[in-house]
Amino acid sequence: MEKWNHTSNDFILLGLLPPNQTGIFLLCLIILIFLLASVGNSAMIHLIHVDPRLHTPMYFLLSQLSLMDLMCISTTVPKMAYNFLSGQKGISLLGCGVQSFFFLTTAGSEGLLLTSMAYDRYVAICHPLHYPIRMSKRVCVKMIGGSWTMGSINYLARTVYALHIPYCRSRAIDHFCDVPAMLLLACMDTWVYEYMVFVSTSFFLLFPFLGITASYGRVLFAVYHMCSKEGRKKAFTTVSTHLTVVIFYYAPFVYTYLRPRNLRSPSKDKILAVFYTILTPMLNPIIYSLRNKEVLGAMTRVFGIFSFLRE
Template identity: 40%
Template structure:
């Protein structure tokens, strides 16, 4: 088995469709969504970094979510676009396992950032007088730093776990290298790897879910104590965007990694993977900004500043001409 693995240097990624006439439509669709994803998240990062009114813990965490989403989508989608355009379906062993490391590291980081954002919402709504001390910048940085260490170790474990296997087939019915797919290609018994994947994966994916659930149970409890219906509606509306993002991310991710074996289907898995690895990161900037007054005001401020600079530049040119 070891010799068989050593005689090959790459896997074959079949992608989303083996039908040639679908390549260009799929390429057009994915490059459009990918560009929207990158532009939306980069815009959020620019707004948060340049506008002083957005220098708060909530927007600091949102900026980190956008940062993660930019790289999370860039791990798989450019490679998919290249294969659709060039018809080159091969990916090197090193490239495949690098994809596994980065994909799981950033995917898990996405879920942890969502959990920290839930804690932020809890502190803002349920502990407003202590909010600045609970969610200080030092606390946010400490939480994010420790999270990056955890997800890096998690990604390393997954990479080592899959790279040491022997493979009978090198054809991957997916558009990127993922652990469940690679385990299905192995010649050896993968029960220990599956047990590690389920146990450790449950811990790192379910723990943030429990944090989010507990935070919102406490938030809803406090919201229901408010006497004013308008106050309840206004308070809950501040959480609606975060809840939407959580729902989109976790429903698809949990189906991929915690579904019964009888529901396994390469085609369905590819479609669902597109949803949480591209569609959700693309939607996040819209989800968090469409109903957000601070983001809208920041955008208007940048537009107004641009207009003033343009008018000022025009007046300078006219003065010189006179």
Template identity: 40%
Template sequence: MGNFNTSSQEGFILVGFSDWPQLEFLLFVFILIFYCLTLLGNTTIIVLSRLDLRLRTPMYFFLCHLSFLDLCYTTSTVPQLLINLYGLDRTISYGGCVAQLLIFLALASTECLILVAMAIDRYAAVCRPLHYMAIMHPLLCRVLAVAAWMGGLLNSLVQTGLVMAMPLCGHQMNHFFCEMPIFLKLACEDTEGTEAKMFVARTIILVFPAVLILGSYAHIAQAVLKVKSMAGRRKAFGTCGSHLIVVSLFYGAGIYTYLQPTHRYSESKGKFIALFYTVVTPMLNPLIYTLRNKDVKGALWKVLGRGTYSG
């Protein structure tokens, strides 16, 4: 318990990528560029969806939530990482570390559930097109969004509470932010019981949603293959394919990090995997969802004062 109290008073040192000093400047430049693109891309989606009536649909309602999540999600870790890489300060207070863990887990868990809501929306659009507006009623969309946010917060409170109940040894974290597997590595006691409880929570928030999404897209694929029009097939596969790319990137990294036992978790690999889902994926989401989307392009050109987009 003495070590836990010491950590509480002194805070933690984030090792970050100091093991690879030759990479730090390069990482700083690329991460700064990616972060700026993330802020620009996700903010643009939110603004356009508010300004253009054509984007007031269930799909863009959930996409706005995803964009807002990505803005908060990346901002909860990247500024600290940039400071770390620049060598100005590698420390974080105990309270700041717990707050970062709580916020990061809440946002990541909420994103898992928002992706499920988006899969439900695509299922209704492709498999039940005649009843789409009746199924995806604005009230249902709001209920799904609120449930996702509440579920994400609850999962974060449970897991953060479990890890904070353990005594911690040392105050050096071999990571660039306060992530759950690193806290478990610092525990002074056997974490098997805590990990078992966390595994249940992670299965609910990661595996169950992933299964639901894959199931919905299996039905979507069957429905699309029945469409006689090649243009219709391409449109359906294009829209749903972009969602599946996001799902694969996000869930793949999350499952790798959170569903393996702590003793098998590699801190070196974990840092680079975390870099992928905290920096790269939030930057790619706006591109994946909007690069070939005529409605978004049209709204952007309209806002920029170029008239109606005709592409």
């Protein structure tokens, strides 16, 4: 590890896996999860595209969520697997910046998209008569475009700044290229940049989370006062599904990116990295499919499977 110092322009990615038999087993498990996530999210995108019954604003937003999850896991896992199998752990400064940019952009954009999905459920349940106007196709396109644009501009600026920081310490990164992990290797005081990261993270994670919580709080209040038991059950199922996805997404991100540097632990960061980079993209399509009769119905019509889950 000592040879990776200021004389090298590359970083070394230590990865999430130990270099032994346990690491090989975990790599096989991660590859399996990667395949499941890729197939699951690709299937969701395909279903929503080909089934006319899923051509609604909610599923239009869901297809973008699947696309973001697919891009997120594809940014980290293939490089991790290649490094482990080849033994070549090095990555250039530019390559590290590119990986960090795509990961942060998809992750940050997903946070804003989840806010849009919460607003969709709020309008559908609390203001159903206004739903066609408030959640028109044009509004959905603006929400999705805004999520991608704001996420890419913000994280492009952060990544470009990180690429211009002088690094003069050991260039070993514990898991994958991420701006907080890169800052630990800088040979200059980065408190100003860390403060900007904190503000940015609050905007992309904390404030949307508070907005989502307020929206679903209002939704649950409206659902509780519904007269129809069937409608109340369906609404609770939809809301609980969305809340599960929100918790899986926000909890590890908030804990990772809003902690002060002196409270960070490499071992905890590795565990959290596995959760929000690998597990969450696999869990999202499972959560939305197994708890959604409309999606299960689309799977039956398109693929001819899972009909027993609709009972």
